[in-house]
Amino acid sequence: MTIQPLLRNLKGMRFYNFLRESIPLSNSPCCQKVIPDCQMSKPKTQLQYLADQYIELYLTYAGSSGTLDKQKFQKMMDEQFPDIAEKEQAKDKLFQELDANKDNQLSFDEVSRLIARYLNDTHEKFKHL
Ligand SMILES: [Ca+2]
Known part of the structure; x- marks a missing residue:
């Protein structure tokens, strides 16, 4: 099973609005710890802010381990992709598919591949608006 059918069920606009409305976090201590060059001489671009926000969001779920186990992944999916929250089996299959090195x-x-696919699907939806 591929994740494409799952991703088609997600509402792209919700994710897009989340990114647009999120408060830039690049000056937060967490960002400066994660991204050493956070204090750059030039102002960050919108895309750089989005990257910072994505990394911070990932770390919020990953915690000190730096990875997502199945429970953390399900929490992330429930909160960030609530459209498929009720489909537990789908999330289990998605977790298995994303776990490329099978270390559970x-x-x-591995999570970034999901986000890349989601962005591609969202982009496809924009083409048809
Ligand atoms: Ca893995």
């Missing part, structure tokens, strides 16, 4: 943990890279 999702690394930043």
Whole structure:
């Protein structure tokens, strides 16, 4: 099973609005710890802010371990993708699919593949508006 059918069920506008309305976090202590060059001489671009926000959001769920186990992943999905929150089996399958190295943990890279696919699907939806 691929995640494409699951992602089609997500509402792209919700994620897009989340990104647009989020408060820039680049000056927060967490961001400066994670991204050493946070205090750059030039103002950050909108895309750099979005990247910072994504990383901070990931770390909110990952915690000190730096990875998502199945429970943390389900919490992230419930809160960030509530449209599929009630589909427990779908989330389990998605977790297994994303866990490329089969260590029962999702690394930043593994979760980022989900976000990349979600962005692509959202972009496709924008083409048809
Ligand atoms: Ca893994």
